Amino acid sequence: MACDDLTVARARTGQLRVTANGCARARTLFALPALPAHCFIKGRAVPLDEALDAAAALLRNAISPAVGGLAADTEGISAALALAERLGAVVDHATSDSLFHGLRALQVTGAMTATFGELRNRADLFVLFGTEFDRHAPRLFDRIVRPPTALFREAGAARGYLIGPGDGPMPEGFERLSADLIHAPAIAAALSQLVAGERPRGQRVGGIAMEDLARVATALREARFGVVGWVAATLDPVAGDVAIEAFNRLVVTANASTRCAGLPLGGKGNALGANYVCAWQYGVPLRSRLGAGPPEHDPLRYRLKSLLAGGEVDALVWLSALNGAEVPDTRTPMVVLARPGQPLPYDPEVLIPVVIPGLDHAGSIHRGDGVAALPLRRLRSAAATLPTAATVLNALLDRLPASPLPVPIRETAHV
Amino acid sequence: MSDAYTLLRGGRVCDPTWIADGATDGGLRDLYLKDGRIAATPSEGARIGEVIDLDGRIVMAGAIDIHSHIGGGKVNLARLLLPEEHREHGSGPDGLRRSGSGLFTPSSFITGYRYAEMGYTAAFEPAMLPSNARHTHLELADVPIIDKGCYAVLGNDDFLLERLAAGATQSEVNDYVAWILHATQAVGVKVVNPGGISAFKFNQRRLDLDEAHPHYGITPRRILTTLATALSDLGVPHPLHIHCNNLGIPGNEAVTRDTIAALDGLPAHLTHLQFHSYGTEGDRHFSSAAAEIAESVNHSPNISVDIGQIIFGQTITASADIMSQFRNSGLASPRKWVCTDIECDGGCGLVPFRYRDKAFVNALQWAIGLELFLLIEDPWRVYLTTDHPNGGPFTSYPHLIRLLMDRSFRNEQLARINPDVAAHSRLGSIDREYTLEEIAIMTRAGPARVLGLRDRGHLRPGAVADVVVYDDLPDREAMFAAPAWVFKNGRLVARNGELTATGWGDTIVVRPEFDRAIERRLKPWFEDHQTVRLGNFRIADGEILDHGRGGLSIVPTLTASDSCF
Structure with a gap:
């Protein structure tokens, strides 16, 4: 549902705990520890830059890439869609069947x-x-x-x-x-x-x-x-x-x-929000291929689970900053952007840990009925050394053959 | 800051506000642009960067769309409802433009590009439900180039209705209205079918101006006058933006004229007037009341209007007026529609629609819109809209301008529509043709004035350098579809109707003063009756500014010394 009436307590250690109004799902999410985490290439710890270079190399040569998971805040989703548009990739959310x-x-x-x-x-x-x-x-x-x-x-x-x-x-x-x-x-x-x-x-x-x-x-x-x-x-x-x-x-x-x-x-991992952002930015829902000509939507053909099962994806970006997007057990070469502690079926080609929206950084998310977008706030600072999903995705975008993105007409606000 | 000027040399500047100042003889003029603004003629020796020779072309300020549903939950749901529209009208990325799709519900990036290519540099989303405000601003943050602003929808929200029923003072209502404007980052307030959307939730299917609300016992008249008074008291430049009761119902011209009378001299803006100007005469009990409505507007200097012209073809009607949309759902084409009751706040109704030129009702709607444009005398008080997408997409504005400027073209079109309408409409007997200057008023200076945008809609020194240069073509549709140059904030963004650069415009808001004690009443209301907490409802400046996608621009409130209208 995405409820905004939770009471969250913070221990001296920085550990968060839902003390009122939470459901089991919320209690689990907020209790996640702010773990230090490394980037990995096939299980080998590397600095972020090296991981980004490896991810870009993997994606640059992809013929039928996909960007999935999409369990993130509005900004993370936007960045993932922009990357998909650059790659000509199919986009879908982890829980889009419902x-x-x-x-x-x-x-x-x-x-x-x-x-x-x-x-x-x-x-x-x-x-x-x-x-x-x-x-x-x-x-x-x-x-x-x-x-x-x-x-x-x-x-x-x-x-x-x-x-x-x-x-x-x-x-x-x-x-x-x-x-x-x-x-x-x-x-x-x-x-x-x-x-x-x-x-x-x-x-x-x-x-x-x-x-x-x-x-x-x-x-x-x-x-x-x-x-x-x-x-x-x-x-x-x-x-x-x-x-x-x-x-x-x-x-x-x-x-x-x-x-x-x-x-x-029902619904989880901001699936509704991911679909909304895709709809307003591209005019089409998820299960679309972006950037390879006009947006092409096909709810059957571009169901990511089916594409993965059929071996029709040659490079996958998986975004799982929130709960609700289990990393798929696939042999498809994969760049995983996940919150620290996200269970992995095996070591992916590239793993880049990202902070959790609403715990470690501010943003917005859509509520279960779609009408209200809710603000997310930063509640702790322990994981501050990790980047946000949007930061990582934008850095990846910068490493891929680029067309110029819009620049501000006026840099500063005159508030 | 740059010390070089851009010189636009020798254009025919069409800025009615300059003539009002006696500053031009209508001849050729040079315009200097610097740091995103129009500059005064610099002293000799000033560094001139670029010089563009306009060779006598027509120069106007950037156009301003006062009423266009370009973003928010309702528009986005319309996109999702019609994948067929987006399948037919899509474009890929081209190195400058982002990919997107849609014709009458275009995606956000496409919306900005198309407006800019047509010489529009600002558009106002007229139906932002407060509960949907954050979503609306998130969407509009992805509309490039143009400035944008939103009107918060009030008048069916249970907080206001409950307080009115309980005998709230005008000053309490004023504080609430001001609080909403701040909290939702809005530039005005729109009332939609006052009381009617709420009455529908109590299973009432129609509500007239003096009919008591089934639960609260108050009348639409009371809601209207209280809100109009609030905006006037608060000094909000844009007066109450009114979508009258009984939209689309034959005979609704009476409630429209009664609404004007009820305002009793208070400033107000009546929107998509075409949908509210219907009589009951003739065999089909559906007739034009454009003459009566135009007369009423002509005699009411406190009233401004936009028309909501219909354009033949497929579109979708999107409105907060769920009472009307549910009533019209049987007309859906294709046969699918959406109605949603929203958050003790308002509603949302989406009904896809195909306006057919051979259909009596649609042809008459078309004629009524044009009659209103041509019979309302003061171009400062009537603005060019199709109520995008409700009457048709905003991309039909060049066609509409030609209909207004070119009588023989208009009469050719009239001859093609349903013959009963063509034979009986007074449209064919109206000789008026809009002049270029009148078009500049109704698409620039007029909307800027009624929105309180002091530095937009004109080209005097100090104005934002939103400048559009047109070839003076006899085919006004071609002329307005593809301006020769479009500058936004002094930067060239389109050339001959094609985008050349992109960027981000401002979000325009208004922030009247008010007594924050109103939050003591609102906080428990949110906690006891809403499903979002007050602190999460309010949108912080940072939510709009922090992504580097344009600034916030605050419209100054009016003071007693300002001439209001």
Whole structure:
């Protein structure tokens, strides 16, 4: 989600610790020690300049390069995209499969959604598709479903349904309708019909009894502001987009008579931010090839995981300054820019450690609902000797056959 | 600092503010550029670096687009919605230009290049939701060359509505408005369908000027007048930028005229007026009310407007007015659209649209826009816009200028559109042709004045050296599409419509004084009701300055002695 209400304590040693409002993911990230780290060429410690030279040599001769990972702040992502443009490389984020379920649905049907702040104050019914909400959207319930206060509804009284596999205790006011999420499109389609006052044929859809679905539909019609939410990462991996299209149709149908909004959940490593930066700088989403002529977007052909599996990449730049971008286990020659301590499947050709945005340097990142870009601040100085990802990527750019980049028209501000 | 001047010798300087000062006879003139500014004629012996002979070409200040959706979450979502647009209109890197794509939602770098190549040196993003302000500035930081500024959208934000309902004083509202301007790094305030976006969240589908909001009980009239008063009290040069209620609905001309009346002499800017000038006459109950609206504007010296001219072809409508966009979603072409309720702050609606010249409604919209341009008499109060991308892309401005300057060209176009519109429109009977000087006013001096940009929009000594030189071609579209020279801050950036250099412009902001005690009320509001903390909501100067991509330029606030409008 990218929450901005954490309380972070700093020990004398410089060690950070989340003391309030954090989820497991945040606690892990902030607890990462500020390790001293070296650059490595195939496991041999080298100075930064030597590592940069080796990286540039590797990339200079690449025919089908790629820039992946992209778990970084806005500035790091921008620098990575600029490098990709120079190289004619494919760009993709480490966790873009979930992102592209939503994006492909958007490109077919559009979307009707609402942001965290709107729903916190307004939503009185939640119909949530997915499983393991604690893991994928750890603070969904304490920040949005049951916040301490709400403007236009009783804060603690939201009701809802969880549709998906799983068992275990349910949040108060929630009911589980057990189903395999492979049936999510059919379930959502049946709900749309029921909300529109039609009667779908059959007794069950996706394992859920029709009368149970009818109750959900009635709840959506009677809600003042209903929510249809989903964890994209838990949908059918090969047809998540079809499910999201069906969720969107359900939301639009409900809006004929009352208010309702879609709520995509999950996402990590600033995947949303990486996609946004690519969209505004190049007009196209990730899974595009940049710099080899006009930007060329193809969500299937330029899925980096597939390209790597097919051996279609001959040089890979992998950026993992934040959590959420595991370095791929590939034999593709690789330049890894990673936070110190990032697990590596093997020693890459070049490894350059970078500092962590929001711990070691300032910047910005996009929140899970996309609307708010949040500021990141520097909270410690122990790792100050390491460069930022943007610094390393810009230095790499300088080592590659260059065209002039824009210079300031006026160097100084007259504030 | 350099001690050499650049001399632009012998141009026909078209700067209406100079004529007002009695400083020119309209003849040929030399312009001296130094350190990014227009300089006074130097004393003899001064070092002249470069001399460019203009041979009597037309010289104007850099053009200023007062209303163009060029960046922010809404525009970016529009890019993602339409990969087909970007597949068709892309360009690779060429050593000078970065790669990019898009026609009506161009990527950030392309946006800056295209504006500069057309002689535009500033553009204002008119719909920055405060909750989306940081994203908007991050995007605009990647728009090269031109200066840019943003209007913060207020008037549907729950903080303001709740405070108004609770009986807040005008001075409390003033402090809040000023705080928002500072916190979001904005240069003005826009109100979009006052109260209506919020009412839609309570499932109301339409809200008239004097209709009570379903939750707060206050009226759009109250929201409008309170915000317009706030900007006037604070001395913010750009008056309230108003997107009226009932956009696109036949008969909405009444609410538009009532809005002007409600302002009762307070300065205000009515934006994309074309979409708000519809009557209900005729067999189809959809007619032009351009004459009535123009008359109302002509008699209201406190009002400025931009038109939002439609241009035939494919585009996308992008608006904070989710109430209207949801209503129009059935018209989406291609059939996909986006509506989002945002952060107790506003909304976002995206509806792709194809304006067809043979369609009655679209043809009439086209005619209404041109009628408004031609019937509003004072070029100082009407500005050239297509409400990019809502009426069409900003790259159609040269075509639009030709429609305004060339009556026979206009009538040729009129003859091609839907015949019922062509037969009944008064457009064919309007003889007026805009002069070059009037174009210079409506695209430079006028927008600069209404935005409070004292050193832009003119070519007097001290002005920022944003200078555009045109060949005086009879085909005004060709003339304005490819200026002979474009200088930004004194540096040549385009020649014959082709980019020659790039760089970074400024972010233009306004910073009225206010009582910081308002934060004592805002801080708990953010903590109890928002999902971002106040300290993280506010955008620091460093976030804009630290990347070396242009400076911040602060528009001075007006004082009692300034002639306001």
